[in-house]
Amino acid sequence: MVSRRQIQLYNLKYRQKLQHRRAISKSFDLHFKAKQNARQRKCRQRKKEAQKNVAIVPISSSTKIDSRKVEGAKRRRANARKSKNEAEKLLKQVQQLQKENRAIKRLLSQQRSAEVNDVNTTTATSPTHLFINNISPSSKKRATKRLLSEKENLPRGSVSKLRKLGVNLSNNYDPPSSTPSILQKEIEDFLCQDDISKQAPDKKKQLHGKQIRYLLHHLSTVHQRFVTETGNSCHYSTFTRYVPDFVIKPNANDWGTCLCVTCLNPQMKFEKLQNLKSRYSIIKSVLIDGLTDITELVTDEIKTKDFKSNLAILKDEQFTITYSEWIKKKNDESNILVSTKTTITSFIADFVNKFTNEIENLTHHIDRMRQQFRAAKNARQMAMEEDDVATIHLDWSENFKLKQARQDKASYYYEQQISILSGYVWMKNNNYSFGCASDDTNHMSEATWTALQPILNSLQNNSSKITKLNFISDSPVSQYRNKTSFYLMKQYATNNKITVKWIFLESGHGKNIADAIGATIKRSMDQAVAFHPDESYTNALDLIDDIKKNTTIKLFTYTKNEIDSFKKRIPSLTAVKGTASFHEVTVKPDGQFYAKNTSFGTERLLKVDF
Ligand SMILES: [Zn+2]
Incomplete structure (x- = not known):
């Protein structure tokens, strides 16, 4: 292809050549001029002819x-005028209508205010209205009921x-029921289940008796469980309305010394991050919208994974963070591990490492908690359905401190302590609570x-032979989960040629029915003394x-x-x-010993030398 630039260059060179030749040869110059004139003449003639043709032919068209x-143009102007007139007319109409x-x-408003004034004046003067409006609601109800029963005998127009006096006889009157609805009862029973809520460890914490x-869980989680477990699909707002006032969401201080550190520490760290999200935008981007409860997170595997990888982003930040956590500390006097709240300041990276570990632990903790609760529930169910199964839930209460009502102040240095092992026995047709007390601690x-x-x-x-005995308890190593306990089980x-199974509830979540019975016994003891x-x-x-009678x-x-003598x-x-790490141990009648880390995990045969 020949470019435009090349053509221009060629033309320029051609013109330069022509000029050069005309300059050096006179005959060429004359010849060129003659040729040019002839061409221009021809061109002028062609133009003239073309003008003539144009002037003659297209005049008519x-x-x-x-x-x-x-x-x-005329038509358009007429149309425009017409539309304008119509628009003006409509505008006038609209204005008229608005007026x-x-x-x-x-x-209307004048009429209404006149009516209101009318009513005011009539009520002020009508003795019937005055009378009706001044009797008590209950007597009004009674009168209405009596009128209703006489409705047939009243003259026409009475109704x-x-x-007009505010007494409606057209419908039968139904008094509001004072008994709580079935749903309310169901919700209350569900909330009082031991795997849903936990009795306050302090027996003094009471509300309306x-x-x-x-x-133990966020209320929305409890609602979900209620819907799936009872099949009663009530709305969340209805559910929350029926939560009795003695069932409450605890805060970290409510648990006293019975708090579960594994549950509380990650929750406190999570809340700390939420408090800081307005100060650090990076924290805001890491947190999940709408999530307030860390236990809700860890039950969702995918969400937990996402959250942990989000947290890792924070490790690159340089700021420090001050937070609180519960740690088990040895008490100076008694040498017992006590949970103490401490405040720590560290780099965000250290905080994130700690938090990530705690989330990991919490995930397993919640999983074990759920499995063990389920195992305990199954054991109870089995005992109630089958003739040869018995299930015992037991726990040591905190010692009762016996003080005499008229005790000398001097004798306070000595305090009599009473141990109480309390619990509940499930058998077919025979369930009961028990308490065993002793002066030995x-x-x-x-x-x-x-x-x-x-x-x-x-x-x-028992009338029918028990062949399977299940125990359910908390899992402190010193009390039930040790070699002595296993030996005695065996x-x-x-x-007795029976199978003995012991289900250990996840630590921190083992106190429930046994604890409640212990609290009742101690309350009775308090009353007896008082x-x-x-x-x-x-x-x-x-x-x-003394308290046995009551x-x-x-x-x-x-x-x-x-x-x-037992020892x-x-x-x-x-x-x-x-x-x-055992959470369930079973001894068969032949003495074979099995253990599981969780009740729904794998079982293994143990070699024991007793
Ligand atoms: Zn816990």
Whole structure:
């Protein structure tokens, strides 16, 4: 292709060549001029002829076009004028209507205010209205009811006359029911389940005579469970309305010393981040909108993974963070581990590392908690349905401190302590709560089994033979989850040719029905002391004898001597490997010993040397 630039260059060179040739040769110049003149003449002639043709031929068509143009313009002008007139007319109409509307409105409001004035004047003067409006609502109701029963005998027009006085006889009157609805009862029962809410550990925490219960989960989660478990699809707002006032969402301070550090620490860190999101936009981008409860997060595997990878972004930040957490500290005096709240300042990266670990732990913790609750529920269910199964839920209460009502101040240095092992027994057609009290404060395995003897004896005397015995308890290593406890389980299983299973609830979430019974027993003991100031209670037996009369809880006592003689029968034992992670152990009638880390996990046969 030849470009435009090349053509221009060629033309320029051609013109330069021509000029050069005309300059050097006169004959070429003359010849060129003649040729140029002839060409220009020809061109002028062609133009003239073309003008002539144009002037002659198209005259008629141009006039046609012009006249059409004029017509069109006229028509358009006429149309525009017409539309404009119509628009003006409509506008006038609208204005007129608006005016009328305003006038009508004014008239109406005048009429209404006149009516109101009328009513005011008539009520002030009508003695019937005055009378009706001044009798009590209940007498009005009574009168209405009597009128209703006489409705047939009233003269025509009475109903409408009475309606003007505010008495409606057209519908049958139904008094509002004072009994709570079935739904309300169902919701209350559900909320009081031990895996939904937990009784306040402090027996003094009561509201309207009911022990306060703390929710173990966020209310929305509880609502979801209510819908799935009861099949009652009530709306969330209805559900929240029926939550009784003694069931409350706890805060970190409500648990006293019974708080679950595994649950609380990540929640506190999560709330800390939420408080800081307005100061650091990076934190805001990491958090999930609408999430307030960390336990809601960890039950969703995908969400947890996302959240943890989001958190990792914060590690690159340089700012420091001051936060609180609960740590187990040794008490100076008693050498017992106590949960203490401490404040820590660290770099955000350290905070994130800690928080990530806690979320990881919480995930397993919640999973174990759910599995063990489910296992406990199944064990209870089985005991209630089958003749040969018994399930016992047990727990040591905090010791009862016995003080005499008229005690000398001087004797306060000595405080009598009473141990209480309380619990509940499920069997087919025979469920009961129990309490075993002693002046000895030993809470070890031998004491547990000594205290349980009267209950185990009554199982032996049951009409149908018990072949499966389930225990449910919290999981402190010192009390039930240890080699001594396992040895005693095996002894009982092989001696009685039965299967003994022990379900350990996840630590921090094991206190429930047994704890509640313990609290009731202690309240009765308090009352016994307070109402009988002249009685002197010196030991557990005195107290138990006194409160036995006023309770349906089966009460027993045991002594230090009984524990000691029981302990003598236990040989020296070697520890069972992995005990700390067991959450279910089973001993078969032949003495074979099985353990599981969670009740729905894999079972393995253990080698034990006892
Ligand atoms: Zn917990």
